[in-house]
Amino acid sequence: KKNNSELSVSGGTRQSPINIQWRDSVYDPHLKPLKIHYDPTTCLYIWNNGYSFQVEFDDSADKSVIMGGPLENHYRLKQFHFHWGAINEWGSEHMVDSKVYPAELHLVHWNPVTSTSFEEAIMENNGLVVIGVFLKLGAHHAGLQKLVDALPAVKHKDTIVEFDVFDPSCLMPSCPDYWTYDGSLTTPPLTESVTWIIKKTPIEVDQNQLEEFRMLLFTSAGEEEKRMVDNFRPLQPLMNRTVRSSFR
């Protein structure tokens, strides 16, 4: 168990995001299939937090949980959000063999066995699990469209709109393959408390859907408008870490 100062970032040894070199990843036969059970009625609202748009869930019980994979117990879904670029040539946080995607979905979960709240789990060694899903330009994504239709209501920083009954499982690729490694938050406090699970296969979204992301604003109503784009952190050094794969 590490205290806050030991999870500190300056001199961090397990920062995120990273470039996943497929050939350097190590197949781990002990990795189980990831099990995802999301209850759509735990979806609460969408809000613009000035960095991304975020969908928050009721995490007061074990209703939307993940387990299996590299995990020793179940983790509760707290929120999901995205990172994206100003143009399709960049936007994701993680890369695969230096390939960058136009956007990346993060589903953020916390460990209710070792923590009593999400805020506490942020400071716990491996208190969080974030599932990363790459978005690539392609077919229209019907499940995502429900989210996209709500974005005009959260154009400005600190705006919020009710958003109920949404099952984020619809944003998961059907392929079960993933990489996993020990990392950190990619926004302050950048604590090294995250077990990352990065799905190998991207989901497809169309140009209009990506452009709707880019119409959001970093700025509050009344301020000079700054488009919400390029909200990703630069790559961090792998240092003494191995990325494990669930697939050969």
Ligand SMILES: Cc1ccn(O)c(=O)c1
């Ligand atoms: C908890 C947290 C905060 C920010 N980001 O980007 C994440 O992926 C997870």
Ligand SMILES: [Zn+2]
């Ligand atoms: Zn994120």
